[in-house]
Amino acid sequence: MNVFKKGFVLPDHKYRSLSSTKIHPTRPPHSIKIFLNQHQGEALIPCVKEGDSVYIGTKIAEGNNWATCPIHSSISGQVFRIEENAITIISDDHDQILPEIQPRHHIPEDPKEIVEIIREAGIVDLGGSGMLIHPRLSEACRQGIETLVINGCESEPFLTADHLLMLNHSVEILKGTELLRMASGAKEAVIVTEQNKLEAVELLNSKNYSFKFDQVKTKTLPVRYPQGSEHVLVRTFTGRQLQAGESSIRAGVLVAHVATAFAVYEAVYLGKPLYERVVTVAGPAILEPKNLWARIGSSAGELIRVCKGFMRDPHRIIFGGPMTGRAIQNLEEPITKSVQGILALTHDVMNLGEEVPCIRCGLCVDVCPEYLMPEMIVRALRRGNQNLAQEFEMDHCTECGLCAYICPSKIPLVAIIREGKSKPSNQEVCRSEPAHVFSCQG
Amino acid sequence: MSSLAKDRIAGVLETAPSPHLQSSLSRRTIILGMTGSLAPILLSSVIDFGWNALHILSLAVISGVVFEFVFAGLAQKKSKVQDGSTVLIASLFSFLLPASLPSWMVVFGAFLAVIVGKEIFGGFGQSLFHPALVGYLGLGALFPLELGTSSAIGVGNFVAVMIAGAVPLWKRWIRWQPPLFYVLTVGLGALLLGRNVDLLKPELFFFALFMVGDSRTIPIVPRGRTIFAIGAGMLTLAIQFWTFPLRAVACAILLMNAAVPLLDRFSRPSVK
Numbered sequence: 001m002n003v004f005k006k007g008f009v010l011p012d013h014k015y016r017s018l019s020s021t022k023i024h025p026t027r028p029p030h031s032i033k034i035f036l037n038q039h040q041g042e043a044l045i046p047c048v049k050e051g052d053s054v055y056i057g058t059k060i061a062e063g064n065n066w067a068t069c070p071i072h073s074s075i076s077g078q079v080f081r082i083e084e085n086a087i088t089i090i091s092d093d094h095d096q097i098l099p100e101i102q103p104r105h106h107i108p109e110d111p112k113e114i115v116e117i118i119r120e121a122g123i124v125d126l127g128g129s130g131m132l133i134h135p136r137l138s139e140a141c142r143q144g145i146e147t148l149v150i151n152g153c154e155s156e157p158f159l160t161a162d163h164l165l166m167l168n169h170s171v172e173i174l175k176g177t178e179l180l181r182m183a184s185g186a187k188e189a190v191i192v193t194e195q196n197k198l199e200a201v202e203l204l205n206s207k208n209y210s211f212k213f214d215q216v217k218t219k220t221l222p223v224r225y226p227q228g229s230e231h232v233l234v235r236t237f238t239g240r241q242l243q244a245g246e247s248s249i250r251a252g253v254l255v256a257h258v259a260t261a262f263a264v265y266e267a268v269y270l271g272k273p274l275y276e277r278v279v280t281v282a283g284p285a286i287l288e289p290k291n292l293w294a295r296i297g298s299s300a301g302e303l304i305r306v307c308k309g310f311m312r313d314p315h316r317i318i319f320g321g322p323m324t325g326r327a328i329q330n331l332e333e334p335i336t337k338s339v340q341g342i343l344a345l346t347h348d349v350m351n352l353g354e355e356v357p358c359i360r361c362g363l364c365v366d367v368c369p370e371y372l373m374p375e376m377i378v379r380a381l382r383r384g385n386q387n388l389a390q391e392f393e394m395d396h397c398t399e400c401g402l403c404a405y406i407c408p409s410k411i412p413l414v415a416i417i418r419e420g421k422s423k424p425s426n427q428e429v430c431r432s433e434p435a436h437v438f439s440c441q442g
Numbered sequence: 443m444s445s446l447a448k449d450r451i452a453g454v455l456e457t458a459p460s461p462h463l464q465s466s467l468s469r470r471t472i473i474l475g476m477t478g479s480l481a482p483i484l485l486s487s488v489i490d491f492g493w494n495a496l497h498i499l500s501l502a503v504i505s506g507v508v509f510e511f512v513f514a515g516l517a518q519k520k521s522k523v524q525d526g527s528t529v530l531i532a533s534l535f536s537f538l539l540p541a542s543l544p545s546w547m548v549v550f551g552a553f554l555a556v557i558v559g560k561e562i563f564g565g566f567g568q569s570l571f572h573p574a575l576v577g578y579l580g581l582g583a584l585f586p587l588e589l590g591t592s593s594a595i596g597v598g599n600f601v602a603v604m605i606a607g608a609v610p611l612w613k614r615w616i617r618w619q620p621p622l623f624y625v626l627t628v629g630l631g632a633l634l635l636g637r638n639v640d641l642l643k644p645e646l647f648f649f650a651l652f653m654v655g656d657s658r659t660i661p662i663v664p665r666g667r668t669i670f671a672i673g674a675g676m677l678t679l680a681i682q683f684w685t686f687p688l689r690a691v692a693c694a695i696l697l698m699n700a701a702v703p704l705l706d707r708f709s710r711p712s713v714k
């Protein structure tokens with residue numbers, strides 16, 4: 001087990017949303033809007049028409065090959081509008097679940113059966129990336145992996161969804177982990193958390209004592225961002241540094257999220273497709289930060305209203321965590337399967353500032369968890385030298401955001417690297433460096 | 443959603459790329475902090491050399507600031523003197539000067555340090571060579587006699603230098619590895635060469651902490667920094683056969699500054 005020394009200990013900001021340790025249920029939203037391109041890969045094709053009645057759990061869109069998984073409705077009602085990449089459903093206030101969805105009497109143990117159930121339930125990796133897990137599970141089964149790592153680290157500030165999930169539903173998570181372990185063919189499964197969730201670990205261990213899932217263990221890592229990043233976990237467990245685009249299966253490890261394990265339990269034991277997930281609604285602008293069971297497709301505004309709305313003006317509202325999340329433009333934006341948190345941030349927490357020239361302090365190099373040199377990459381990109389940036393391993397960047405966080409000159413390092421990664425080589429990057437008087441030919 | 447809230451939100455929500463948090467560390471904190479921690483050195487120089495020391499320091503700082511304003515005005519760019527870097531560089535430069543230096547040479551040296559050493563390269567953090575050393579060596583090349591060979595006002599007191607370096611080291615504005623490697627290299631080399639360890643005078647520590655440790659002009663990668671420090675140490679030992687210690691150290695560091703782009707280009711953080 002290698003110790004993760006890079007990265008940085010970020011300010012926590014978690015205590016407000018932990019003031020209630022319950023995951024609050026929400027009333028079904030009046031309408032939902034489901035995006036058809038929220039999974040990794042190509043967009044899905046609707047399989048309902050406008051005007052159809054749907055129940056909770058009715059399949060509304062699916063792809064046309066095995067490497068896709070379907071999406072289900074999260075409320076009961078009528079299909080209102082089908083657009084190019086979204087389906088809007090209006091609720092009929094009955095909130096009825098599809099009658100065919102019943103608990104399973106016989107729990108399968110064959111990996112292929114479990115993978116098929118996971119796929120049919122529309123489960124993607126609920127850790128924020130929207131990546132499909134059933135192809136990776138079957139590939140892991142084929143290639144044979146050592147360890148399945150269930151990531152409960154949640155090292156981003158403000159987010160507490162996984163913490164409360166582990167506290168409240170440790171039995172389900174253990175059973176889901178065992179299912180994932182069987183589906184992936186791993187020899188052992190390790191549930192990993194950080195040291196600010198010790199009571200959750202105790203709970204998991206004590207429940208596991210009765211279940212006697214001998215191959216499921218827990219492990220606690222120090223609090224450090226981004227302890228839960230896939231590359232960092234692979235390096236912690238195997239000592240191997242993954243190349244850009246290399247799958248962790250080659251290193252003998254598969255990483256899945258704690259919320260995914262819970263969703264797998266519900267799909268296999270209860271027959272439920274994925275239509276709701278735990279979302280942390282927090283931030284200094286929210287009156288009562290909480291964790292909610294949110295239906296996929298409900299809008300940010302509805303969920304914030306459950307938390308009694310704003311007590312200050314938010315300056316930015318973010319889906320996901322503050323380091324890797326996406327700022328949204330208005331409160332009607334619906335949540336997708338990969339939204340872990342809705343954060344309403346204000347300037348005093350964000351600490352933004354105007355960009356000034358680099359002073360080469362080296363802090364970005366110190367904290368980069370992928371052992372890159374952000375300053376050199378950005379300097380190469382700003383001079384339009386894409387190839388030099390590639391030489392500095394620009395493609396290895398996992399966009400964790402730490403370099404831009406720590407930069408005292410407030411240079412938007414991550415944004416520039418992201419732009420540079422998306423451009424093909426040898427094209428000018430359009431940002432220009434703030435020149436002081438002359439600029440150095442470095 | 444009430445309409446009041448909707449109006450409030452519609453105008454205020456901004457979108458921007460992640461990350462949406464930044465640390466409260468700012469460039470100005472680092473620069474002003476480093477300037478402030480030079481206070482013990484100022485104190486010791488006034489104690490040792492009297493009001494001449496204060497006179498030289500203030501002359502250097504004021505003329506440096508004036509030069510920067512004028513230069514920025516000529517180049518029609520907004521002056522960045524507010525970030526305090528000129529004061530820092532002028533102070534470091536003035537500590538290298540002897541107490542008896544004529545005033546106009548101090549002013550000229552400040553010009554060399556601030557304009558030639560810093561501004562022409564693109565400002566603080568963009569210069570290839572350490573600006574204070576550029577000023578010192580430039581002055582030494584033009585006026586060697588007046589500059590003398592020793593007793594610079596600021597660098598003489600070991601305790602003052604170490605106290606001055608304590609806060610920057612603690613806050614990581616100066617890294618501790620480069621100064622350590624530098625001093626070790628020089629010390630070991632001096633022993634091996636049979637010279638007396640007279641070379642380990644307090645001056646060396648001043649240079650080690652504030653010039654070899656100064657992150658602006660050394661490589662950005664730890665491995666590169668180690669090479670820089672050891673190289674500077676070896677060059678110091680070599681050059682001091684030809685000239686007096688202060689200038690030897692300054693030359694050595696400037697030569698290694700020139701190698702920084704090369705070191706940056708080819709060293710990578712080591713993956714353990």
